[in-house]
Amino acid sequence: MADDRLSRVFAALADPTRRDIVARLAVEDATVGELAAPYDVSVQAVSKHLKVLEDAGLVSRTKDAQRRPCHLEAEVFDLMTKWIERYRRQAEERFRRLDAVLAEMDDEEDHDSTSRPVRHTEQRGAAS
């Protein structure tokens, strides 16, 4: 399930081990064995993680004798950033408009506080 590119990228980064691998590959390319060393899991498990990252387009592997050095493909980050920024901007713009409307409502009917809907700013405070 979730076989589109964006889903694969988000799913790949949903695992802390894989995010750590990405963080280390941002510093320098590395082989499977080098990447596996600090973790308390088998090399095969790390190889599976790398396959997930590779399928998501976050990592590419080249052939160098029997070694398979891994390289971070940072361009894929753009895909996520674009998606995130789009909806964040959309949501924030809506909040600004709503704030303006509510400010007007306050001015016009601040004598009738019981029938007025809950301010969205109060709702937003609900989640810590």
Place this chain on the structure above:
Amino acid sequence: MADDRLSRVFAALADPTRRDIVARLAVEDATVGELAAPYDVSVQAVSKHLKVLEDAGLVSRTKDAQRRPCHLEAEVFDLMTKWIERYRRQAEERFRRLDAVLAEMDDEEDHDSTSRPVRHTEQRGAAS
């Protein structure tokens, strides 16, 4: 597994249905029933999706009689953006340094092209 905040956020957005819900909540708040209407799944399934989004801190729900209006918490996006931008910048900076080093190597030993390591720019082209 993966019970930290960032993992929950990435995992929540790895599902296309949940991303669509977020996209719609960016436009306006909605109830579970309203959100479920366009999808070909049960209301219970959508309720589960909302629970995942809520646990990730992406959505908050308030009580309004028997309705449970859902509201997008756009601030959580910052968490992802920060993580992504950090490693993208790190990787891009490394590429720039490497490019500079390789350019120098080209100048100094362009007479010996066989013993030189593969240019990283060629490696990066491997993944489409």
Place this chain on the structure above:
DNA sequence: TTCGTCTACAACCAACTGGTTGACAACGAA
């Protein structure tokens, strides 16, 4: 060639996920 290293592949297992159905609680309306 033989040996050791690095890696991938296959089979297996437990846990999680995304879906279902059924039961039920909360609430407004009649």
Place this chain on the structure above:
DNA sequence: TTCGTTGTCAACCAGTTGGTTGTAGACGAA
């Protein structure tokens, strides 16, 4: 009060995931 609407919870099921172990291929070194 009774009824319809809205939504949650619990149980269940099939598919995926993240781990394991074992086997085997590819390759440099001796």
